[in-house]
Amino acid sequence: MAASLPSQKARPDPVQQVGATFAWVTALICLAPIPLVVIVATTRNWADGFWAGGITMRWLAEGWQQISPYAWFSLRLAVLILVLDVLVGLPTAWLIARYDFPGRQLLSALTMVPIAIPGIAMALALILAYPAMRGDGRLLVAGHLLYTLPFFVGALVAPLSHPRLRELEAVAATLGAGTVKRLLFVVLPQVRGALLAATIMVVTLSMGEFNVSFFLFTPSLKPLPVELYSAYITGRVEQAAAITLCFLLFVIPATIALERLGGGRVGQA
């Protein structure tokens, strides 16, 4: 997989050295804001500097109180989206992975189309087409479903079409296992990791989705990122940091788990 480096080399490889510098500096820049969020969220008066006026838990307590209803709403929405993704995406992933038919390439491309469409355009199109469905949140569900489906299907096609899995199934079949048995005891255990990765992916993508939600939310159906945004625009910086911290505490462990499971994905910014 990796560029094979002869380890016996005596002098350091300049390409690797340059790479190491770039990688470490970039990682530092990517991660630096996170401790900064912690510091600002626990500082009494950030405008006067680091921990000016002492450390306080006030912002975190107030922040959590402010966003917890929205966090629960977002979590419920994400779980609903996950269920819908499984119902809609799993059969399609199976069809693409296992069958050869005219239009297979087209179907595969279709599952990727929502990635190419800016969330804001998708949301606008939904509002114009179904204005009556905005109030009860159906459009919010539709937007999140479209946004997450490509990633869900994409995460499952490759593992489902893996040759080793096909072999195992063939072996099970010759030993007399029926379709249901093969699905439950051969396929499911083999793709468990990919399914878990797809699950984490869908939940974090949905919980962090802003571009679609911003146009489709209603005051009573407001996802967490929309509330985060209003804190950024109107709130105190300490409280905004506290709310962000609550959000990060959820997504960052999920991302680390995802990277360990070998899945990476690309959402919209």
Add this chain to the structure above:
Amino acid sequence: MEKPQRPGMWASTLSAPFLIIVLTLLFWPLIILAQRSLQPEAGKGLTLALYGEVITSSTYLRAFMNTAIISVLSTVLALVICIPAAIYIEGKGGRGRKWLAVALTIPLSLPGIVIGFFVILNFGLTGVVPQLIERVTGRRELVLAYTFWGMLLGYLYFQIPRVVLVMRGAISAISQDSIDAARTLGASTLRVYFEVILPALRPAIISASSLSLATGFGAFGTAATLSRGYRVVPLEIAAAFTENFKPAQAGALSLLLMLITTTILFGVGNLDTARTRRRRASTREGA
């Protein structure tokens, strides 16, 4: 190993839920969007007036220019930073590389608005960088957050993990033997980059750029949090829809933006698909 089967009656219905969803929730709404942008007043004929307005309005043209500039610039910077970083991460040995991989994946899960807030924390009026500078020099400087440069930093932040991810999948295309040969012949590191590494990574650079450009064009959250004057197209769409109540105009802008992002992703991104499809079968980030 058995060959892929042809689906029977039962299997071909598997994609029905997906097709229904895509047709009703994506294609039909997009058709309505197009229709509204071409026929802003119900009952009257089709007109290209709204598109004409985009082409003649200096505000909208400026927004398209701004979006292109910030997307291209952030993409180029991300490539410069991420190619060497990806080579190192995919190299052999050490736990450090694994941690780097995780560290560079974290920004992926952050919504654009949170990235915008990070820039504010670092370079806002009370940002940590201006505060530190004030402590040393007595003057608050580098308050970049709401300027073009602050926005560029935000865009770069969300491009980095995307480009790293695509690049990491392609590093194995670099032949260490060629690098060693080039170095034995006396090539400098820069020359090794331009004559060995970059040509080997060409397909991945194309997919990474197309992904990164399309993301930049469609980015809304980061711009909404950071922009005070540097207007990009998604902001103009939002303004046309929510502030000026001109949904048809917003629709025309959205369609143009969509045309750009889909062309970049499916057009440019697929130039090299034939060559890289096999390799990409397991890493679909190219989309």
